[in-house]
Each structure stands twice: as C-alpha cells, then as structure tokens.
Amino acid sequence: MQLSVIILNYNVRYFLELCLHSVSKSVEDLDAEIIVVDNASPDGSCEMVKRLFPDIILIQNSENLGFAKANNQAAKIAKGEWVCILNPDTVVGEDCFKNILKYSNSIKNLGILGCRLMDGSGNFLPESKRNIPTTKISFQKLRGNSDLYYANHIKENSIAEVDILVGAFMLLKKSLYEKVGGFDEDFFMYAEDVDLCYRVLNAGYKNIYYGEESVIHFKGESTIKDSKYLKNFYGSMQVFYKKHFRKNVVYDIAVWFGIRLVPIFKKHKDLEKIKTKSAVLVSNLRLKNLQENLEVPLTQLETISSLANDSTYIFNVESIPFKSILKCINKGASLKNSNFRFYMPRSNFIIGSDNSNDRGQILFLKD
Template sequence: MKLSVIILNYNVRYFLEQCIRSVQRAITTFEAEIIIIDNNSSDDSCSMVKKLFPHVTLIENKENVGFSKANNQAVAIAQGEFVCILNPDTAVAEDTFIKCFHYIEETENLGALGVYLMDGTGNFLPESKRNIPTPKASLLKLIGLGGSYYAKHLSMDASGSADVLAGAFMMLPRSLYNKVGGFDEDYFMYGEDIDFSYKITQAGYRNHYLGTAEILHYKGESTHKDGTYYDRFYGAMRIFYKKHFKTNPLFDISVNTGVFIIKAFKKSKRRKYRGKQPDRAYVFTENLNLLRALSETLDIPLKSSSKAIFQEENFANAMLIFDAEYMQYSQIFSIMKRFKGNNNQFRIHPPKANFIVGSDQSDEKGSVLVF
C-alpha cells in the first residue's frame, strides 16, 4: 500500500466529512487507506463516519489523549509505505498527493514534506514553512516581530528545504516516522509538529516545503485562539526548549509576561471585530436541489452562476458558494486565492453533503450551515 492518511478528529463533524471526501478524490489512482482517530468527540463525528464511510478505519478513544498520542496510535496500525498526518479541518486538492509523490521521488535525503496551506479567506498561512524557533525568535514572534520565525527564504509558491512544517499536513515514509519515535507524547496539543520536525533534522534528514501543492486549512476549528490556546502553545514551547535548548529564569519571566500581554491584546481585538454581511451570494452549481435549499436558507440575494463568470466579473462584498460536485477542489482553491479580500466570503458544499462550510477569520471558529 502506498499511503496511509491519518486524520485526528475532535468535535468537527462537518469539516471532517469534507476532509474525508476530498481525500477520497485524491487517492483514486493509487492504493491508500484512510484512518480516522477520534479523541472522544461529543458530537456525532463517529456515527457519521460509520454511516457514510464504512470502509474507513475508525479508532474511537474514550478520552481525549491529545495530538501526539492519538496520531501515534493510528500510525501503529497503518499499512502504507508513506503516512500523511492531516487535520480534519482541511480539504486537499485532487492532485495534492500525486504532486507530493513526484517531489519525493526527485528529492534526496528527504525527511517530511509540507505543502502550501491556505485559510478559509484565501490567504496563505505562513506557518506552512518555519525555521527552528530559537527562544529569541519565539519571543519576537510573541510581540509581533516574527521575521526570523518563518522560513522567508522560500516564497509561498517555491519549493525547497524548510526546517519546521505544520502538523496540519506532514507527509513522510512510515519507516522514518517510526525511526524518530513518532510525535513526542509529552506534548498534549501544540508544539508537537515543531518537535517532530526538529527530531527529523537531528536524525540527518531535511524537511521540505512544496509550494505547488495546496490544501485548504480552516485552522480556527483546531486552533481557536483564546486564553487557553496561548497558555497551551507557550507551555508546549517551554517543553521544547527544555528538551533541546538551554533556558534561564529570565527567559521564563519574559515568556510569562509576553503571554499575559498577548492574551489581553487578542481579547480586546476580538471584541472589536465585526464581520460585514455580504450583499449577495453566487452559487456555482448545476444542482437545482442545492440551489433551492440555499435560497430557502440564506437571507441575502442569491444568484446561480457558471464558472465562466470568473473571466468577466470582479467580486466584492459577496459570498461565493462552490459546489464541489460541480468544481474540483483545485479550481475552488485557485478562485479563493484570486478573489480574496474585498470583503468576499467563501463557502463550499462538499460532494453528497447537506451543508456548506467556511471560515472568515483564521483564529475563530468557522461557519457551518446545514439544510
């Protein structure tokens, strides 16, 4: 078997369904398996998987064991030559894995491979490629001066070595995963991908970023940035530095002060944010039932459109709703990148689904509309 796609889920039932359907499209040309591991979700994620995807392997944990332990559980039963660690709040393009395999075949001494991550607003996520976060670089990022934190030697569309990849998508040989001991289970959530990337480089391999392969990562579903997030994230960084760097009391005091300040700033910023309602919605579909359901659910003017409109119109203050049965995910991603900004919002109707999903802010929960 060529590939095992490992998806760790926690209470994101609708995003998980889209993720699985997008992966199924992307693995039709080679032998692969999908393994879902659920960390004791309280929604109907597991029943959905059993009902809609009976051939997908499902592991149901009876408690939330965290990111590292859960992924290690799944990889332990994986059969693929390669494994791909994938977040549930993602969607992959039809050619994502194929592009990755081509790059892997052409690259010597490759460790893990990451790809271009785009959020729900069509913007590039800079954490797709990062440098090793020294204590100084991490503190600078904390106060908004993250110049050395991200791997800016590579443009977002380029490809090449990058020390640290995002845990939302990491593809590597299963043998290498096991060789470096998998994810460190001292981390519960956040920091695991940094530590894992670092262990791979310490083992003599080079991690790479592939800017021509894209995935959509809503991000807010798994990294909701409240006070708990910052406590956990910088707690994870303390673990990383304790394992791999020398720290001192002054460093710890600086981190604690920085976390306090950034939590207060983000809380104030969230209170000030107000999303603007789009003036109208465009639905790209040939499905009349979908069009009817949306017209009965949305409270803004709605227009059915074909893909040809993208050649003749510039969108502003509009909601663009893509039917993934009418358009490929690769086309949807391209259009989102092209029309990002101008107060546009994007929603996707996954294949065979009765809902649309999207996210208008990368550090807030996304939107699900069921009809």
C-alpha cells in the same frame, strides 16, 4: 500500499466531513488508506464517519489523548510506505497526493514535506514554513514580532529546503516516522510538529516546503487563540527548549508573565461577519430551496471565469472538482467583502470560514 492519510479529529464534525470528502477524491487512483482518530468528540463525528465513509478506518478513543499520542496510535497501524499527518479542517485537491508523492519519491534523503497552506478566503498562512524557534526568536514572537519565526526568505509558491513545517499537513515515510520515534508524547498539544521536524533534521534528513501545492486550512475552527491557547502553546515550547537547548531562566520568566499579561492587553475581539450583497452558486445541478435559505439574491453558474467583490461563492462539492474550487479561492484573497462556502449535499449544509481567526460558519439548509 503507497499512502496512509492520518486525520486526528476532535469536535469538528462538519469540517471533518468536508475534509474526508476531499481526501477520498484525492486518493481514488492511489493504493491508499484513510485513518481517522477521534479523541472522544461529543459532536457526532464518529457516527458521521461510520454512516458516510464506511470504508475509512476509524479509531474511537474514550478520552482526549492529545495530538502526539493519538497520531502515534494511528501510525502504528498504518500500512502505507508514506504517512500524511493531516488536520480535520483542511481541504485538498484531487491531484494533491499524486503530485506530492511523485515529487517526494524523486528526492533523496527527504525528511518531511509540507505544502502551501491558505485559509478559507485564500490568504497564505505563513506558518506553512518556519525557522527553528530558538529562544531569541520565540521570545520575539511572545512580544508580537513574528518576522524571524516564519521562513519569509522562501517565496510562498516556491520549492525549497526549510527547517520547520506545520502539523496540519506533514508527509514522510513511515520508516522515518518510526526511526525518529514519531511525535513526542510529552507534548499534549502544540510544538509536537516543531519537535518532530527538528529531530528529523538532526537525524540527517532535509525538510522540504512544496509551495506548488495549495491546501486550505481553516485553522480557526480547530484552534481558538485565547489565554488557554497561549498557556498550552508556550508551555509546549518550554518543553521543546528543555529537551533540545540549555535551560533559559530569562525565557521561562518571560513566558510566565507573557501567558498572564498578553490576554489582558490583547483580548480576543469578536470578528465582524462579512455581509455580502449577492450569492453565486457554482454547480451544474439545481438546488431546490437554496434561495429561501439566503438573505441575498442568488444566481447560478456552472463555471467561474472571474470573481467580484461583495459576493458569496457557494461551491457544490458533488459537481465542482476540489482543485477548481481551491484555484478559485486562491484568487479570492484580493477581493473585498467576499467569501467562499462549500455546499455538502449529503448532509445538506453549507460551510466555510472567512479568515484564520474565525471559528467558521455552518448554515443548515431547510427543506
């Protein structure tokens, strides 16, 4: 078997459905399997997978085992030569896995490969490529300066060696995954990807950023950045430093104060919802009663040649290829007051997210 796609899910049922729909399309011509590990989601995720994707391997955990342990759990039963660790709030194009496997098989001594990630509005996510977070770099990030944290010397659409990739999309051979021991289960959430990339580098392999392939990572839906996030993130980074670098008391003290003070001075602000003036349904199939569910005038197109400001673009995933949708959204980062949504016919809802700090919007359509 060529590929095992491992998707760890917790409580993002509707984004998971969109993700699985795109991944299923992307592996159609490959000898591949999809494994979903659910960490005791209370939102009906498992029932949805069983009903809509009966051929997908589903692991149902009775408790939240965390990112590292649950992914290792799936990797143990994976049959593919390659494994792809994928977040549940992602969307891939039909050619995604075919393209990255072709490239990966041509590279000698490849460690981990990652791709270009963008949010639901087409904005590039800089965490797609990162530098080794030394104590100095991480301390600067804690103070709000992330310039050295990200690998900004690498252009977002290029292909280049990089130190650290992001756990939302990581491709590597299963044999290498096993050789380095998979994700370190001392990490519950955050920094596991940093640790794995660092260990792969130390084992003599090279990590590659493959910027020619874009994947949507809604991001905000699976990660809410509040005081709990800060505590988990920097707590995990402390585990990383204690494991790989000498103990730094100054950094430990800074983290202790940072976790407590940052939420006070940088309180989470409710994002203002984008209000567009019109909606465009991109579909070659007519949808009954869609206009009745919208607050703005609706038009329909089978294809899009150009994009306009102040518009909501709704893509029917049953009639428009995901690779075409991703290309369109990639162009949309320059638009003003516009957004993008995916229409899921089998469950009759529209879903999307306007930026990486947005939990996402779901519109359940009335018959």
